[in-house]
Amino acid sequence: MQALVRMNLSFHTRKAYQRDLLQFTVFLSCKSVGLQQVSHHTLRQFAAQRIEVDRISSSSLQRELSAVRSFADWLVEQEIIAQNFALDFAIQRPNRPLPGMLDAEIMPQILDQAAPEKERDAQLWCRDKAILELFYSSGLRLSELAKLTLAQLDLARGLVSVVGKGNKTRVVPVGSKAIEALQAWLQLRSSWVASEEDAIFVSERSGKGLSTRQIERRVSLQAERAGISQHLHPHLLRHCFASHLLASSGDLRAVQELLGHADISTTQIYTHLDFEHLAKVYDSAHPRARKKSS
Structure with missing residues (x-):
């Protein structure tokens, strides 16, 4: 679709938008409505059909409406319609479900477990430990970690350069435990890797980057x-990274930058600190909450 090409979107986004549009x-077409005739009433009918008849989820409908809105912007630029018919149209967003949580005390149980006795399994653990440590250390998305190349990793400075959503690049710190795990893995990686493969995490069988x-x-x-x-x-693991960091620092803006969120409202789903933790902070910090020492 020419409109999608001109909208300056990535290949995968264009394919998704094409399906949505x-x-x-x-x-x-079924309603015999032309582009110049589309109104908020038309959009409400479309939304109702997609939810009530086609049984799509609210999040899928939001995505489709986003595609329609961008398409209408392009139509305005091309002077096909006078104004964006979807500009002020929105449906109520459902509350976003929170992912589960693991207590910070449980993470060492996973990350510090002993290596298996069998050599092959021990080697796989060496790689998997580096994956787990990097997820928890730096809060990467799955897609970001899977695409990581050697050129993006700077262990000397403890940094990893990540290409996130919208092809936006951010630089994220790598913790000391993750650096140790990565150093151990990179020594082993050289015996597994296929020629000219630059993915950091590779399969022991093919030598190619892990999917x-x-x-998962x-x-x-x-x-x-x-x-x-x-x-x-x-x-x-990304959620635990954000929640545990936020619980310790209280710096929502810093967590937003580390996660690569464009909008801080997205980061706010990670602020579900349990009441017990908040109560402890209050009791230890508020001058009128402290008990007098005997």
């Missing part, structure tokens, strides 16, 4: 090996 244009699905499976497996009953996945 197809739903909208099919709807308009996101492979990383290895994260879950190592949690099970540590005796953790809760399902561990990369986003949960």
Whole structure:
């Protein structure tokens, strides 16, 4: 679609928008509504059909409406319509569900577990430990970690350069424990890697970079090996990174930068500090809450 190319979107975003806009244009065709005739009433009908008839989720509808809004912007630029018919149209967003949580005290149980006795399993643990440590140390997204190359890692300065959503680059600190794990893994990696492969995390069989699905499976497996009953996945590690850092620092803006969130409202889902922690902070810090020493 020429409009999508001109909208300066990435390839994957264009493909997603194309699918979303197809739903909208099919709807308009069935209703015999032209682009110049679209109104908020039309959009309400479209939203109702997608939710009530097609049974899509609210988040999927939000994405489709975002595509429609961007498409309408382009139509205005091309002088096909006079104004963006979707500009002020919105549906109520549902409350975002919070991911699960692992207590900070549980993380060492996973990260500091002993290596397996079998040599092959011990080597896999060396790689998987580096993956787990980097997730928890730097709060990376799964897609970001899977695409990491050697050129993005600077262990000497304890930094990793990450290409996140919207192809935006951010530089994130790497903790000392993660640096140790990565150094150990990189020594082993050279014996596994295929020629000219620059992915940091590779498969022991192919020597090629691990897929996101492979990383998910290895994260879950190592949690099970540590005796953790809760399902561990990369986003949960990112969530623990943000929550534990925020609980210790209270600096929401810093956590926003580290996570690569464009809007701080996205970061605010990580502020669900438990009441017990808040009560302890209050009791220790507020002058009228402290008990007098006997």
